[in-house]
Amino acid sequence: MAISNPLCPTCERAFAANDDTTSHHTAAEELQRSVEKGCFICKRLYNKIQELRNAHATGESIDRPLFDEIRYTRQWSGNDWSARNFTVEAFGSYSEIWFDCISKEVAKQLGLRTSLYPSLRSPNSLKQAKVWLEDCRQHHELCNRRLQSTFVPTRLVHVRQLENGSVTSACLVIDTSLPARTPYLSLSHCWGGAKFLTLTGANLGQLREAIPVAELTAVFQDALYVAFQLGIPYVWIDSLCIIQDSPADWEYESKRMGEVYKGAVCNLSASAFKTGKQGLSSERGSHLSGFLPLQIDTQNGSFSTSAACPEDAQFYVAEGSVLRGKPWEEICNGPLFERAWVLQEQILALRVLHFGKREMFWECRQVFANETRASGWASLPTQWHGEDAHVENALGSMGDAFRYHKQRNPLWQFMVEDLESVESSDGLWRRIVRDYSARSLTYAKDRLPALSGVATEFSAMYGRSQYLLGQWSDDLHLGLLWSQKRPFPSSAHALAWPEVPSWSWASLNAPVDWYLYDLTVDSQQDPTSLCKSINPMTEPDSHAMTLIGNLMRLDVPDQNGGPRWFTFDNGSLTLAYWTFFSWQFYLDQWYFDSLQGKDDEMKTHAMLSSVFFIPLLYKNYRQIICLVLLPLPSVGRGIFRRAGILHIYNPAGGVNKNFTPTAREYQKNITENFYQDCDGEGNYKISII
Incomplete structure (x- = not known):
């Protein structure tokens, strides 16, 4: 069934070819009626107003208009690409939202997927994940340079049966029953504060017979479902594969955790979710991919929806963040990236399938992509051969967005095996510590254990240097000169755990950096001469x-x-x-x-x-x-x-x-x-x- 009002008349005027009007809805009643009728743009403007209202709320009753003003600015208008910038002023603040209207030809040239399935848990959605995984395993030279290890984790969860779209049978298996090089997936997730089923000494035998899947949190159930759909029915999940009430088992397995994530075929990452209750997926609903398919009469500016038959669309309206924004900010600014334990999982994993609130993201050495742009940002065309010069301008913005990703998360883009070709290993270690030390831990005593997997990989790469509680013996003249970041957090003065001496950055439960000075040393001097x-x-x-x-x-x-x-x-x-x-x-x-x-x-x-x-x-x-x-x-x-x-x-x-x-x-x-x-x-x- 087609949407009766894909855009309200006011939003249509914003994209009309010769209309210079800059005012939008002037009354709250008009905006709310438009939202109720399903206007694609008005719904997003209304949501933005609610965000400003929530940010303003201080506990007192807010008795003021819904908004002060909504206006738009015509950024450019072309045959293939038009752009408008909407500004919302409300509750003493303002915010901007860009919208683009692109032709079907532009969408095709950019490799955009303009419609997504309503649920990330849909088998059709996971077909794209399987395509990413198989393409990487078969064709990516950089990714396959890492020699496959014979390592198999001590325990793995085995998905044995799938019925009616849900996992109905799974059990815990041990490494002695599996051949070397058994392919498996790993899982990165936030535990959250709620209690859930974990492996203990008491239920070890029971879980080897059968895991009560219905009692698992949503994130575990989803991970088992994804594993089955990807054709790799073994998953390593920390709380189900490490005996949680056994300090000896925890100590042994925590030292092997780096090998677990390094050896996995792919790491499933619940990147956008705070707890396991939220699972790996969300119901996206219609158009959550950000594209509204339209037929547009460019002569008179009239619009009609193509939602029922999107393949017939000649144009698409999309939020600017979908085309020229930084969609991975949802991932790298998400709650999972705040956890210290997760850093080594991100660094050591060969491939990562991120689950965001809107889309899946794929990350390996050669491709960074999401469902909307399945071929990845690196595949963007650098030139536009059509007649619309505005497309060139937008392509430049999209290229800037890709470069932003490379700069924002440089740690994602290397393998430990390539340390010598990336930069000095010492400088890279300090970058890792800078990121890691700002992350949170449930238990302060894990300050060094949560980084031990990465340290083991570094040690194997350059055995000349001894690892010393977060430092390296060959780098002490620089490594000792860390500085605690300002402003000081309220709890940072406490020692993380008493076994760590004060000369180690790990002795403080606080973010550290070496940003106070350039750490390069003149090649003519002996750095230890002082x-x-x-x-x-x-x-x-x-x-x-x-x-x-x-x-x-x-x-x-x-x-x-x-x-x-x-x-x-x-x-x-x-x-x-x-x-x-x-x-x-x-x-x-x-x-x-x-x-x-x-x-x-x-x-x-x-x-x-x-x-x-x-x-x-x-x-x-x-x-x-x-x-x-x-x-x-x-x-x-x-x-x-x-x-x-x-x-x-x-x-x-x-x-x-x-x-x-x-x-x-x-x-x-x-x-x-x-x-x-x-x-x-x-x-x-x-x-x-």
């Missing part, structure tokens, strides 16, 4: 790191009479000694919090009288980066805790690489209880725990 040696964890069962270098403190006056001014802001203290020359301390939150209750001047004096620092990195005669340390005399002689970093900077140059003469000015009152040994040349041996 610190005579860094010997990590030299004692058995000890996490202490030993440093030998120019240990200093700032509680003696500068030769020019001390700093000319200082500022203390959000854990950062800047001391300016003369024009443009500054010493900037970036303190870790636990230490900054210990200074609370004092004014800025008292904080400054308290800090300068207690902390020490040791230079680690020299940068091109303008800057030196140091580690800030707090002595722990109650623990032992020469024992320190990391308290932050110090950035010594002079943009005009003149920062001396040889710190020893300067060091002696700041070492006059370093007594024996502050160091373990001294060589008489200004180098002190200390330990950081």
Whole structure:
């Protein structure tokens, strides 16, 4: 049955060839009547108004008009492509929505799929997923460079029967009953707060006989359904394949999790959903793909729907986000990408089938695509050979959108096997930590275990370096200089778990970065020259790191009479000694919090009288980066805790690489209880725990 009012007269005028009117509906009653009659554009404008209303709501009753104004701007009009920008002003704010009207020829040239099945759970929808998977397995050279492992997870869920569109039989199988290279899928999902059926020591035998599928959450049921439709009836699901009440089994399996995701044929990702109750799919309804098929009389601007026979459509109206937006933002900004455990699943998985609220997305080394653009963004034409110059303009926008994806998620686009060809492995590790440290964990003790799979892969690629609780031994002169991101979150000062020493970024349950300075090092210098040696964890069962270098403190006056001014802001203290020359301390939150209750001047004096620092990195005669340390005399002689970093900077140059003469000015009152040994040349041996 055709839709009686695909566009209301007001929205039709917006796309009429020679109409310059910019006002839209002026009364709420008009807009609401148009929405009730099914206007494609008005429904989206109304939803946007509701979003602005909800954002404005502060608990009080809102007694004001539904909206202040709706207007549109004619961006361009052509025979093949027209664009309009609608602006909604409501509740003290405004928002913009683009709409495009494209010809059937443009849609064909862009490889657009202009209609989708109403449910992602439809077998017809999953046919596209199967096409992506089989095409990748058979034809993608980059993806198939990874040698298939003989690895099989300890346990897998086996889908044994499918009736009436639902899984009716499944069981748990163990690896000893399966041949090597058994193909299987993996699953990434948010657990959520609700309780659900998991594997325990008590029900292990029962689940090996039969899994009560009806008792599983929607996401598990959907995963089993998808596996069967893809022709790969084995799935690894963490809560059903790891014994949840066995610490020994959890410890063993968590160390193998990287292999699980690396060895899977494809990873199913519930990317847009907060809990397992929401499953992998949603009912999309009509036109949720974003396209309205139309017949348009270009002479008088009259419209008629082609919804009943979309193949007869000559034009399509679509939201601009469908054509020129960033549809993967639904995925990369979704709740699943906020979870720390999921990062290694994203990095190590060879292929990923993402399930969003509107569409499925496919991701592998060679293709990133969704159902609307099944051949992927990389396949977009770079030139338009028709007569409409506006199409060229839109293609440029779509190309920008594809490049945005590449920049937004660079970690998606590499294999661990290709580290040397991507960039230095050390720099890539810091990028991974930057992303990972900002993600959330249910249990703080998982701070390092949740990244262990990626660390294992890195270790296998360059065995020259030892993995040290989130750092690498060959990169310590840079790796130690992480900084906690500002502003400080309220809970970041707490140690994640006591076994992690303060020199590791994993010791804080907080986002970290190395963004304060360029981490490249002049090839003419020895990057460790400012610190005579860094010997990590030299004692058995000890996490202490030993440093030998120019240990200093700032509680003696500068030769020019001390700093000319200082500022203390959000854990950062800047001391300016003369024009443009500054010493900037970036303190870790636990230490900054210990200074609370004092004014800025008292904080400054308290800090300068207690902390020490040791230079680690020299940068091109303008800057030196140091580690800030707090002595722990109650623990032992020469024992320190990391308290932050110090950035010594002079943009005009003149920062001396040889710190020893300067060091002696700041070492006059370093007594024996502050160091373990001294060589008489200004180098002190200390330990950081």
